[in-house]
Amino acid sequence: MNRAIERCRTVRLLTYPDGMIQPDDLTIAETGLPGPGPNDLIIRNRWFRVSISTRLMASPDAQAVEGIPFPALRPGDALADGAIGEVVACPPGSGFEVGAFVSHPLGWRDYAVVDAGHCVAVGRGPIEPAAYLGHGWTAYAALTRGIQVRPGDTVFVSSGAGAIGSMAGQIARKLGAARVIGSTGSADKADWMKADLGYDAVILRNRGPIADQLKAAAPAGVDVFVDMVGGEHLAAAAAAAREGARFVLLGALTAELNVAGASIAAPVELDSFQLILRDMTLRGYSADRDSAEGFPEWIAWQREAGLHFACSKVQGLERAPQALHDACEGRLRGLVMVEL
Numbered sequence: 065m066n067r068a069i070e071r072c073r074t075v076r077l078l079t080y081p082d083g084m085i086q087p088d089d090l091t092i093a094e095t096g097l098p099g100p101g102p103n104d105l106i107i108r109n110r111w112f113r114v115s116i117s118t119r120l121m122a123s124p125d126a127q128a129v130e131g132i133p134f135p136a137l138r139p140g141d142a143l144a145d146g147a148i149g150e151v152v153a154c155p156p157g158s159g160f161e162v163g164a165f166v167s168h169p170l171g172w173r174d175y176a177v178v179d180a181g182h183c184v185a186v187g188r189g190p191i192e193p194a195a196y197l198g199h200g201w202t203a204y205a206a207l208t209r210g211i212q213v214r215p216g217d218t219v220f221v222s223s224g225a226g227a228i229g230s231m232a233g234q235i236a237r238k239l240g241a242a243r244v245i246g247s248t249g250s251a252d253k254a255d256w257m258k259a260d261l262g263y264d265a266v267i268l269r270n271r272g273p274i275a276d277q278l279k280a281a282a283p284a285g286v287d288v289f290v291d292m293v294g295g296e297h298l299a300a301a302a303a304a305a306r307e308g309a310r311f312v313l314l315g316a317l318t319a320e321l322n323v324a325g326a327s328i329a330a331p332v333e334l335d336s337f338q339l340i341l342r343d344m345t346l347r348g349y350s351a352d353r354d355s356a357e358g359f360p361e362w363i364a365w366q367r368e369a370g371l372h373f374a375c376s377k378v379q380g381l382e383r384a385p386q387a388l389h390d391a392c393e394g395r396l397r398g399l400v401m402v403e404l
């Protein structure tokens with residue numbers, strides 16, 4: 065055991081949120097470092113991801129969700145999310161070295177004790193933490209495994225400035241899309257999406273019907289829809305779909321970020337007759353199921369692709385609860401990452 069590290073700080077859920085998650089719903093607990101098991105690494109975390117999915121997982125409703133790769137949280141539970149840290153101690157023969165960087169699932173704390181089987185080496189040299197922690201892989205998997213983008217496609221990405229969306233628009237372009245349209249909640253994000261993320265047009269939610277705005281942005285219709293939002297966005301994209309359109313459904317922010325409270329129900333009305341006539345494909349997809357096989361391919365692909373890793377970086381564990389609140393309120397852009 066490493067004697068120099070005796071205390072560690074962990075962010076825990078204090079109470080179920082009432083409506084939007086607030087920083088005061090979380091607390092930072094200082095405890096002794098848990099004793100490592102025979103196969104455990106002690107890791108000093110350097111970066112961790114803040115995902116808006118935590119809001120849903122911190123709601124009582126989440127206890128009823130099955131098939132989501134995050135555990136539901138109860139008051140007192142430690143939060144967790146993807147992290148990158150430096151190995152401080154490791155058992156001999158574990159295949160890891162002190163000083164190396166690893167990615168693992170126990171963010172939201174300054175030190176983590178993690179089974180070696182849940183750690184992946186990311187090398188010693190300078191690394192791009194956003195390539196590992198960000199949702200580029202999710203977007204890449206959705207557009208290469210969930211559905212396929214074809215050269216010349218018109219692609220629509222809902223929540224196009226978000227963690228997944230900020231990567232999906234760029235990746236779709238690299239895979240051959242001719243026109244890429246995104247949606248967002250504010251005019252300044254829309255300007256940034258066109259300038260930095262390469263979107264051809266941006267639709268503003270809460271500023272008139274999405275269907276009308278999409279018709280103006282894509283007069284010839286939509287071939288591919290990458291959906292993070294559901295609801296009105298999904299109905300509008302279905303109405304604008306061209307023959308053979310492919311929709312990959314990744315999230316339902318309309319329910320997850322509902323101001324009244326996170327929900328696991330995201331109903332939407334679609335015209336099934338039109339889906340049939342236009343030979344459309346709608347696929348719900350989780351990148352998790354392909355990550356063991358596909359993640360190394362993504363890491364190699366993104367090195368060549370020259371993508372812009374949009375990231376809102378926050379310094380210090382004590383700022384992480386506010387960052388989660390701000391992310392859910394739509395105040396941040398791209399991946400939200402805490403640096404320790």
Ligand SMILES: NC(=O)c1ccc[n+]([C@@H]2O[C@H](COP(=O)([O-])OP(=O)(O)OC[C@H]3O[C@@H](n4cnc5c(N)ncnc54)[C@H](OP(=O)(O)O)[C@@H]3O)[C@@H](O)[C@H]2O)c1
Pocket residue numbers: 115116117199202223224225226227228229247248249250253269292293313314315316317318320321322323349350351352391392393394395396397398
């Ligand atoms: N299938 C998978 O493999 C997979 C993996 C990870 C996550 N997910 C899911 O994918 C979805 C997107 O995840 P993400 O991390 O990339 O989130 P995100 O898009 O970064 O979500 C935050 C953004 O949502 C937008 N927003 C806020 N309130 C909203 C509302 N009421 N309706 C619609 N949009 C709202 C805001 O952006 P604007 O202000 O720009 O609109 C905000 O910045 C989530 O549902 C998540 O659970 C799926």
